[in-house]
Amino acid sequence: MIIDVHTHLSTRQQWGRRFVEVIESGRAGHGTLDLQVTPERHWAAMEEASRAVVFGINSIALGMNTPNDDIAAYANAHPEKIIGFMSVDPNDPDALDEIDRCVQDLGLKGIKMSPVYQHYHPCDEHARRVHARAEELGLPILTHAAFHVIPETPMEWANPLLYDPVAREFPELKIILAHVGLPWSTDAMVMIRKHPNVYADISGAVSLRPWWGYQALAACHENSVMHKLLFGSDFPICTIPQTIAALRDVNRFTHGTGLPQLPEDEIEALIHRDALPLLGLA
Numbered sequence: 537m538i539i540d541v542h543t544h545l546s547t548r549q550q551w552g553r554r555f556v557e558v559i560e561s562g563r564a565g566h567g568t569l570d571l572q573v574t575p576e577r578h579w580a581a582m583e584e585a586s587r588a589v590v591f592g593i594n595s596i597a598l599g600m601n602t603p604n605d606d607i608a609a610y611a612n613a614h615p616e617k618i619i620g621f622m623s624v625d626p627n628d629p630d631a632l633d634e635i636d637r638c639v640q641d642l643g644l645k646g647i648k649m650s651p652v653y654q655h656y657h658p659c660d661e662h663a664r665r666v667h668a669r670a671e672e673l674g675l676p677i678l679t680h681a682a683f684h685v686i687p688e689t690p691m692e693w694a695n696p697l698l699y700d701p702v703a704r705e706f707p708e709l710k711i712i713l714a715h716v717g718l719p720w721s722t723d724a725m726v727m728i729r730k731h732p733n734v735y736a737d738i739s740g741a742v743s744l745r746p747w748w749g750y751q752a753l754a755a756c757h758e759n760s761v762m763h764k765l766l767f768g769s770d771f772p773i774c775t776i777p778q779t780i781a782a783l784r785d786v787n788r789f790t791h792g793t794g795l796p797q798l799p800e801d802e803i804e805a806l807i808h809r810d811a812l813p814l815l816g817l818a
C-alpha cells in the first residue's frame with residue numbers, strides 16, 4: 537500500500553506567474569521541472585499509489601489560483617483513489633464560507649495551507665478562525681512549514697515551532713508539517729513528538745535533499761517518532777518511484793562511518809504507512 541499525502545494539481549497558469557518565474561529560474565534547484573499538471577498527467581503519475589491526496593495552492597499575495605472546484609471535479613471522478621483537499625487563503629475575507637462550501641458542495645476532505653505562500657502568521661486571527669473551523673469539521677491541514685526561495689515571502693513565519701501554540705489551542709486538529717519542516721527538521725521532530733495530532737510528511741526531503749533528509753530521519757528515529765512520518769512525493773516536484781528509491785538509499789551516508797543506520801523495516805513501514813486513519817480520512 538502506498539498512500540501519497542502530498543501531490544499537486546495545478547496548471548502552469550494556476551501556479552501563478554511569480555511562482556513559475558522563480559521555479560523556472562532554476563534557483564529552487566528543481567532543474568527543468570514541468571509545472572503543467574493536468575488531471576491526465578496527475579492520474580498517470582499516481583499509478584503506484586493506492587490513495588493520493590491532491591490540492592492546489594491559492595494565494596492572494598502571490599497570485600496563485602487553482603479553483604477548489606477543479607480539485608473536486610478530479611477527486612470526485614476517482615473517489616476510489618483521489619482525496620481532494622481545498623486551498624483557502626486565510627487572508628480571504630470569505631475563507632470560512634469557502635471552507636463550508638468546499639465541504640458541503642464539493643466533498644473536499646482537508647485544507648492545504650502555507651504561511652509563507654499565503655502571507656500569514658500561523659497564530660494570527662485570520663489563521664485562527666481557519667484552524668478553528670478545520671478542527672470543528674474534522675478537516676486535516678497540510679501546511680508548508682518549510683523553506684523556499686521566493687524572495688518577498690515572510691520566511692520568519694515558516695518555522696514548524698510556530699505550530700506549537702496552534703496545536704495547544706486546537707488539540708484535535710490534525711496537522712501535517714510538509715517536507716519535515718526542512719531545514720528546521722529537528723523543530724518538526726519536536727512538534728510531532730510533543731503533539732499526538734501533529735505529523736510530518738517526508739516529501740522533498742530525502743528525494744531532493746538526501747543529506748538533510750537523512751538527518752531528519754535520523755533525528756526522528758533517535759526520538760522514536762518514525763511512526764509520525766507520512767509518505768509524500770510532492771508531485772510534480774518528485775515522483776513516487778523517485779521518493780521510494782531515495783528512501784531505500786538513505787543509509788548510503790552511513791557507509792564506512794559511525795553514523796547511525798536507519799532500520800530497513802522502519803523505512804519500509806514509512807513507505808507503506810496507511811496515513812488515512814491517522815488523519816481521520818479512513
Ligand SMILES: [Zn+2]
Nearest residue numbers: 542544714770
Ligand atoms: Zn508541495
